[in-house]
Amino acid sequence: MDRRTFLIYASFGSVVSTLNALLTNTSSGVGQESKRNNKILLSQTLPNRFVNVYSFGKLVSGNNQQDYIIAANTKIIQKAIDTVGRQGGGTIYIPKGYYQIAPANLTVNYPSSIVINYDNITLAGDGIGKTIIESRGSWSVIKGQVVRGHGIMVQGTNNSSQPRKNVTIKNLELHGGLTGFTGDRGWPANPKTGDGWDISHKGIVLDFDKYLDNITIDSVYVHDFRGEVIYGGGSGIGKVTISNTKIANSNGSMLSLDANLTVTKCEFSQTANAWVENAPVSPNKYYYFEQCKFQDSIASGLVVAQGNFYPGRKITITNCSFYNSPSGICPFGGASDFVITKNKFFDVNNVLFTSGVNRNIQFNQNEIYGQTQPVSMAHIFGELSNVVIKDNFHKAATNVTKVSCILYYDNLKNIVIENNFFENCRTPEQLGDLTNERPLFRNNQYINVERRDTQGSCVLSWEQETPYMVTPKCEEVVLHNMTSTTITTMSMNISRYVDGQEVLVIGGTIKRKVKLPQNSATIECQSDRFISAKGEKVRLKFNKYNQKWYEVL
Incomplete structure (x- = not known):
């Protein structure tokens, strides 16, 4: 295949599959070539600095659990990243296989199996279920603390004007090396059992209190980590885009970072803590979630908490679906400027659940269904202002226990609840004292509702x-x-x-x-x-x- 033909394939997003065909198609004789000839072929047909990790040594595929194989695999991948990084960046391609890796040293700060410490790096595989990287799941006790090590660390910089930038992870699966979800979110992890929320065992980490920008995670399956599955620490993270990605099975929060964050067509499932736990701690940033699926949380849903009400922030959640959780969207203090619209909620007990000081929330055109669980559209309390709950549809099955469609109390101001449809539930109820004003209820429909004394x-x-x-x-x-x-x-x-x-x-x-x-x-x-x-x-x-x-x- 000549270079021009290759670029045509690449323009249709087929770089990885084309490369794999070049390396494995025995009918062309390429699969029988030596490692040296593979290097020559790559240099002749691929764009500059598009490198097969096998150019730096052959990875051993399989669930071997042998330390020398794990160490060798880790070293080869790391060498490929560092070499390409020193040359200005490029793509490191990891072919189909099951590769075990582990941190080289557990005693350093934030031990990680793979470290990306250069700009313009793309780490790409053959796809989810094809290129599988398993990070260390076994645990050690160091200074009385459980330590496993993280999967992939993208290291930031200390310079806000020169952040780590243009890093992409795509088309691969990252496994935490054990069963990530046990239902125990006790923190820190128990040094006697290794169970609990292990903050040393995160999946993809965008460093801690450093500067990064333009980070992309696309078509990746990250799962079975006892800590956060995708995490970024501090306020120095710029643009982060996560798309077509599955995040699953954790005792910790699945996604936790503050950034200009866009999350589209992703799936979150099975957490002991929360699907999302973001703290809006820096100004002029946004969170945007669209066409995502959230399911099976035993504690909280999509949480935004501990913010500072900085100007210019906005949180949009639209066209997403939520399943089986005690709560759905959770402004838990310091959160503002929400637009929550056109989502669907199934068996989410408290769909909009507020606590603490929050303001400026629009909850419009959503659908709430109680199929097997009692559900409330909104449970609003705390110091809450400027909230509109409008044009939503709420219906529970007739055999499900009826609970109030709206629950409210505490310090409320400028709360409007109008043009909603409620069926097979209880009417709105005041749960405690009010210290400011009552919500304004207007033009809501109540069908087959239960009206409790002193309430409805x-x-x-x-x-x-x-x-x-x-x-x-x-x-x-x-x-x-x-x-x-x-x-x-x-x-x-x-x-x-x-x-x-x-x-x-x-x-x-x-x-x-x-x-x-x-x-x-x-x-x-x-x-x-x-x-x-x-x-x-x-x-x-x-x-x-x-x-x-x-x-x-």
Whole structure:
């Protein structure tokens, strides 16, 4: 094959498969050539610094668990990276095979099996399930701590104006050498058993508190590490792109880094801690997740926490699917400027779950399904402001235990919940005290819902003082007159409602009525209104300036 023909194949993304054919096709005689002739062929047909790792020694494929083979494999791959790096960069191609590697020295800081310490490096294989690199999974105890070593370390620099840049890892599988998920997220890992969240056993590491930029991870399967599967430490990381990648089986958080982060068409599965745990600690960065699949977490979902509300940040999560987790999207303090739209959630118990100080969250056009588990659309508490939950669809199976579709309490401000559809659940519920204002509920639909007393309904009983105080928790409330009188007068709570909140007051008992007075301290109607379970309803609207509810005709 001449160079021009090769470049045509390369333009269609076939560099790796073409190279593999050149090296293994016995009908052309190439497969019978010596290592020396392979080097000549590569130099004649490939772009500059596109190097087969076999040019530096033959890797031994197989699950051998022999130290001398592991050491030799590690040395060959590292030598190829360092040689190409010193020449200005290029692609190091690792052919199909199962290669075991391990850190050369476990006593150094951040021991790693492979280290990329040069710019313009691409580490490429033949594809997931074809080129498989197994990092060390066995553990040692050094200074009382479990140490296994990381898989691939991309080392940064100490110079913010000259970061480590243009590094790509693609078309390969990186295995942690053991079963990464045991369900034990205890930290640090137990030196007696080796189990737990082992922070010395990460998959791909973008260094610790260093500077890096333009890092790409594409078509990679990284799995079975006891620590973070993909990790970057500190605030010095620039652009990171992760695409078509599978991240699986860990006792730690699966993805954890702060960067200009784009994650598309990736799969996250089986974690004891969280699918994502990012801390927005630096300004003018973004997180963008699209068409990703998240499944099987036993603790948390996609977590953004411990941020500083720097300007210019934005977090977008769109067209993703989430399965089987206690929580979905989790702003856990210092997180802001979320756009969460057009996602689907299946058996995620608390889809939007907030805690701490957070602000500016848009949760729109999402679909929530409770197929085998009870699910809530939102569990919002903490110091929370400027949140819109709008145009979402929420439906649970009829045989699933009903829980509240929206749960709220604490210090809330400017929270709007409108135009959502809720079916087979409980109505919104207030779980604790409010120190600021109530959410504004508007134009939501409630189908086949359960209304608990003091939440979606209010039972007026002889034990209560008169007039009977009603505190609606959303834009509908059903009243049950369980007193000894046939007509009971009600009053409306005016505490912490926002201006313009409307409430539909519905009668709930047939033989006894509830009276909404024409004029009282908290209610003003066109005339006295009487409601029972015979279909009578009255709509009220709150005027904050007057601190009063007025009938809406």
